[in-house]
Amino acid sequence: MGNTPFWPESASNWAQGVDALYIFLVLVSVVMCVLIFGAVAFLSVKFRRKPGVQPTAIEGSHFLEITWSVLPMFFFFAFFLGGALIFFHERTPPQDASEIYVVAKQWMWKMEHPEGPREINTLHVPLGKDVKLIMTSMDVIHSFYVPAFRIKQDVLPGRYTIMWFRATQPGTYHLFCAEYCGTQHSGMIGSIIVQPEAEYQTWLNGGSSSVPLAQTGEKAFAELGCASCHRSDTQGRGPLLAGIYGRPVALEDGRSVMVDENYLRESILDPGAKVVAGFRPVMPTFQGIISEEQLAALVAYVKSLTPSSGQAAGAAPAKAEKGPPQMKSGRSR
Amino acid sequence: MATAVLPPQQRTNYLNAEHGVKSWLLTVDHKRIAILYMLSITFFFFIGGIYALLIRLELLTPAGDLVQADTYNRLFTGHGIVMVFFFLIPVVPAILGNFLVPLMIGAKDLAFPRINLLSWYLYVIAGALMLHVIITGGVDTGWTFYTPYSTAFASPKVIEAGLAAFINGFSSIFTGLNFIVTIHRMRAPGMTWSRLPLFIWAHYATSLVMVLGTPVIAITLVLLVLERVFHLGIFDPKLGGDPLLFQHLFWFYSHPAVYIMILPSMGIISELIACFSRKRIFGFNFVALSSVAIAVLGFLVWAHHMFVAGMSVYAALIFSFLTFFIGVPSAIKVFNWTATMYKGSVTYETPMLYAFGFLGLFTIGGLTGLFLATLGVDIHVTDTYFVVAHFHYVMVGGVVMAYLGGLHFWWPKITGRMYPESMGKLAALIGFVGFNLTFFPQFILGYVGMPRRYYQYPPEFQVLNVLSTAGATILGIGYLFPLVYLLWSLRYGEVAGDNPWNAAGLEWKTSSPPPTFNFDVDPVVDFEAYNYDELKEIPVER
Incomplete structure (x- = not known):
């Protein structure tokens, strides 16, 4: 209660731009309010009823109508552009951002760092580094909201949504769920802890579970028998996965799709939905068999596979360097 | 003042033409139906108001202490459903619109x-059902019924x-x-479209949105019920x-429903400002057509509620762009109302104070x-x-504000009696102050x-919440007060x-x-709307 903030803390790369745009909007609004309320007050007093003074009939003015219709549009356009630029940037995460998986459920947040540590309702992030969150929900819609970062993204069941930021100020900040999700909605809160790089590394190394996420995924990949079809050579019944992430791939029905987290997710849970050209829809679904955490690990693993690293699981590593970088060009044409 | 031979209360009017409960419940007189609506909608306004009061009381302290979390969730859901569907949407069209549309166009x-x-019976049946929901436990989905929470998780009601x-x-349709049919087909001879009062233009635009x-x-x-009962996979990704x-x-x-609420209110404001400035509305055609523009544009901006929902970037950009355009017709109205007072003869009776408000x-x-x-700002403040x-x-x-302004303005027409002017002014002032004290702090709260x-919140938000609750108390008085003196x-x-x-x-x-x-006598119209320059000026001291 002691200190009541009238302005949120600013701790991310977004804060400055959003604040500047907000202040611009506030200024324009204040000017408009002063003009309109001033005009209402002035006119209603100046032209108050006086004995013997008759009102003058006035039809209107095309000049005024056009002026006050067109003039605001310039401001509207400026607001639109300012907002759109920030938004577009917000929705374009950098390639090399470190990727943290977030799983929301009634009423908690689970975070999984690529290096292995997991946290609940707390997220440690390094200062000054791009961080990308890959988020999904196990039940209803939630929303990941960090006021100090000026950013928010709904977290949906059945798909991944993405947000990214770069923390600019060490400290501890509120994490709120911003989409109503049931009884404990207002209890679904947590902390974002921004630490300088060295401190963050110490925290990472001090964690109990330090098996990297991709490695957990590799283990699951082997245990679930994925490697029997997704072989590291081109002879498997499923497409080669090395290097597939981040590229478009041709589909059986002639369309093509960008291989992102959502496509990988869909291909594991609903393999028949978008089959890569040249393959038959023989893969069984893993819906209900694997957890969101395993799914995140598998996705992280597939993304970690580069053509040169090859697929470790279930296949001879020696073949890696011979594998063509893009399996689809070999099989689909 | 009254010029009739008989004292006004002895003349036959719609109120004393027939007596008894049956004459009201089976009436087909639009004016009596408006009164039925007034009683039932006022009832629901106070139900919704009690919800608001409980919400504000809970938020007085950061901890969840007055009610349980689930109860709180039912409170804001009930507040939203009752106020949106049973008060805001019908209040102006079903009460004042019902009473005035035929009168204003010269129809029987x-x-x-x-x-x-x-329509009224449907409203009552729906209202009774809603009351049953409220009494037997309520719903906790929020008035937005978002899936999959509403189909897979929320309470059984x-x-x-x-x-x-x-x-x-x-009822609304x-x-x-x-x-729509009445305005097209039943205008008095000479009542051309360009002579229609702006209240009618606004109701016409509103009706289009209601029907479409x-x-x-x-x-x-x-679809929601189909998914909840029969587990058809429409909205839930698990299905x-x-x-x-x-x-x-x-x-x-x-989103268009917002314009169902606000357009008729804008119609009222046009009537009030014209009357108490003794002038035709400045830029009449622009104000009339801006209502239609709002009704049309209102259908093209819905997804601005979903910028963080996981929509595509390009869809968000387009909806943001379109949304700005709907600001233009609204701005046109505000500027024209203001300009109407120029060279007018302005007085400050209660309805005009409400119009200023x-x-x-x-x-x-x-x-x-x-x-x-x-977009960039919305990402931060949406859902706050x-x-x-x-x-x-x-x-x-x-x-x-518009409804109360209109109610005071047409109260003498509806009831044959004047409300007490000084009390009216006081209530308008209390309502305005209370409203701003309630809701202005919430802008700051949201940006912070x-x-x-949220049922409970971090302690640093308390001061602003206390201000808001204090304002709500004043606002409550501002809304209760008219009920008392209007009945009186x-x-x-x-x-x-x-x-x-x-x-x-x-x-x-x-x-x-x-x-x-x-x-x-069937009216014949040979004058323009708001022909105040042709009316005899009334004495100043009235």
Whole structure:
């Protein structure tokens, strides 16, 4: 209660731009309010009823109508552009951002760092580094909201949504769920802890579970028998996965799709939905068999596979360097 | 003041033409149906108000201490459903619109008097169903019924509450249909489109939205029930559905619904400002057509409620862009109302004070809408108290100010009695101060980051919440007060006369209260709307 903030803390790369745009909007609004309320007050007093003074009939003015219709549009356009630029940037995460998986459920947040540590309702992030969150929900819609970062993204069941930021100020900040999700909605809160790089590394190394996420995924990949079809050579019944992430791939029905987290997710849970050209829809679904955490690990693993690293699981590593970088060009044409 | 031979209370009018409960419950007189609506909608306004009071009391302290979390969730859901579907949407069209549309165009009644009565019965059935939901435990989905929470998780009353909204929707559709046909077919001789009062233009635009938009929410609610009962996979991803589809369908109606609320209110404001400035509305054609523009553009901006929902970037960009355009017709109206006072003869009776209040609150509500249309800013403030403050400024500040202004203005026509003027002014002032104290702190609260629908909150948000609750108390008084003195005036108010404001418009050319068929002599219109320059000026001291 002691200190009541009238302005949120600013701790991310977004804060400055959003604040500047907000202040611009506030200024324009204040000017408009002063003009309109001033005009209402002035006119209603100046032209108050006086004995013997008759009102003058006035039809209107095309000049005024056009002026006050067109003039605001310039401001509207400026607001639109300012907002759109920030938004577009917000929705374009950098390639090399470190990727943290977030799983929301009634009423908690689970975070999984690529290096292995997991946290609940707390997220440690390094200062000054791009961080990308890959988020999904196990039940209803939630929303990941960090006021100090000026950013928010709904977290949906059945798909991944993405947000990214770069923390600019060490400290501890509120994490709120911003989409109503049931009884404990207002209890679904947590902390974002921004630490300088060295401190963050110490925290990472001090964690109990330090098996990297991709490695957990590799283990699951082997245990679930994925490697029997997704072989590291081109002879498997499923497409080669090395290097597939981040590229478009041709589909059986002639369309093509960008291989992102959502496509990988869909291909594991609903393999028949978008089959890569040249393959038959023989893969069984893993819906209900694997957890969101395993799914995140598998996705992280597939993304970690580069053509040169090859697929470790279930296949001879020696073949890696011979594998063509893009399996689809070999099989689909 | 009254010029009739008989004292006004002894003349036959729609109130004393027939007596007994049956004569009211089976009436097809649009004026009596308006009174039925007034009673039932006022009832629901106070139900919704009690919810608001409990919400504000809970938020007085950061901890969840007054009620349980689940109870709180039912409170804000009940507040939203009751206020949106049972108060804000019908309040102006079903009460003042019902009473005035035929009077203003010189008709004996609406085109379909029986359908009009049916509308009221549908409202009552829906309202009774909603009351049953409230009494037997309530729903906790929020008035937005977002899936998959509403289909897979929320309390069991969802179907019943959805059904209540569904039935109520038909009440709205029938009212809209009735107005459209009436305005097209039943205007008095000489009442051309360009002579129609702006209140009628606004109701015409509103009716279009009611008829075109409401079926979509009905369809959406049916799909929701199908998923909840029969587990058809429409919205829940676990069943193969898409939760964003629900949001698109929901907002396709529920955004235009905002204009169902605000357009009729804008119509009232045009009447009030013209009368109390003694002038025709500045830029009449622009104000009339801006209502139609709002109705059309209102259908093209729904997804601005979904910028963080997981929509594509390009869809968000387009919806943001389109949203700014709907600011233009709203701005046109505000500028023209202001300009109307120029070289007028302005007086400050209660209805005009409410019109000033409307201008203040609607301008703030409209300007903060620009913040929410701006993508980068919306990402931060959507789903926070900033949004709560914004839509209360537009929907409550705007609609309730206009409704109360209109109610005071036409009270002498409806009841034949004047309300006490000094009390009216006081109530308008209390309401305006209370409203701003309640909702202005919420803008700050939202930008600082307090999410909406929070039962408990971090302690640093408390001061602003206390201010808001204090304001709500004052606002409550501002809304209760008129109820008291308006009831008082029914018996003790000064007898009004046919045209106490010396106002233009056909509704003032018949007696107060009007006879059952509105006009003793069928009116012929040979004058423009708001021909105040042709009316004799009334003495200053009135």
